[in-house]
Amino acid sequence: DIQMTQSPSSLSASVGDRVTIICRASQSISNYLNWYQQMPGKAPKLLIYAASSLQSGVPSRFSGSGSGTDFTLTISSLQPEDFATYYCQQSYSTPRTFGGGTKVEIK
Amino acid sequence: EVQLVESGGGLVQTGGSLRLSCAASGFTVSSNYMSWVRQAPGKGLEWVSAIYSGGRTYYGDSVKGRFTISRDNSKNTLYLHMTSLRAEDTAVYYCAALIAAVAALDSWGQGTLVTVSS
Numbered sequence: 001d002i003q004m005t006q007s008p009s010s011l012s013a014s015v016g017d018r019v020t021i022i023c024r025a026s027q028s029i030s031n032y033l034n035w036y037q038q039m040p041g042k043a044p045k046l047l048i049y050a051a052s053s054l055q056s057g058v059p060s061r062f063s064g065s066g067s068g069t070d071f072t073l074t075i076s077s078l079q080p081e082d083f084a085t086y087y088c089q090q091s092y093s094t095p096r097t098f099g100g101g102t103k104v105e106i107k
Numbered sequence: 108e109v110q111l112v113e114s115g116g117g118l119v120q121t122g123g124s125l126r127l128s129c130a131a132s133g134f135t136v137s138s139n140y141m142s143w144v145r146q147a148p149g150k151g152l153e154w155v156s157a158i159y160s161g162g163r164t165y166y167g168d169s170v171k172g173r174f175t176i177s178r179d180n181s182k183n184t185l186y187l188h189m190t191s192l193r194a195e196d197t198a199v200y201y202c203a204a205l206i207a208a209v210a211a212l213d214s215w216g217q218g219t220l221v222t223v224s225s
Contacts, residue, residue: 035210049211091210
């Protein structure tokens, strides 16, 4: 199985900050990498698919990059509604494993 | 509008069985990749199972041999039949679908809580 490792597991940031979350795969997954946002008590929401494609309706302050084993999710200017937990997921092979999550908290 | 509504969760004893349902609207279950993802209390997301449009099914190692994913085309509904339940199966179970995105789950239900207790 492909292991997905996210870092950091949590971070504190202020509104307006630029935030970067890293996701590493245990083997090459090409660009089969997705990012989800989860608010407390809610279902996950797709933000980015295929490493860098923005899902319809998602604000442009979110961006994704990377290929192979190393990926990043960047929020260019953190907004109050962005405080949530973010997960990466590989869709290269089954089981389609998730990273452990990164909780973005208010500083 | 695409909508997924899970049901069937609840409290079950260790070793028991439960069937979760996911009623879909706005798209055809049999034409899309469908998946179950779970989240134990306070923990991260865990991929559980999936069924492709062609009918092929896949399972995570933790549920293989105990859970079965299926669909009823006439009801446009996805199911997860869970047997030999363990305490570690306690989680919110989400139904999710790949509708338009490339190899990603772009539509999710609200989740249903399964609690396994002795």
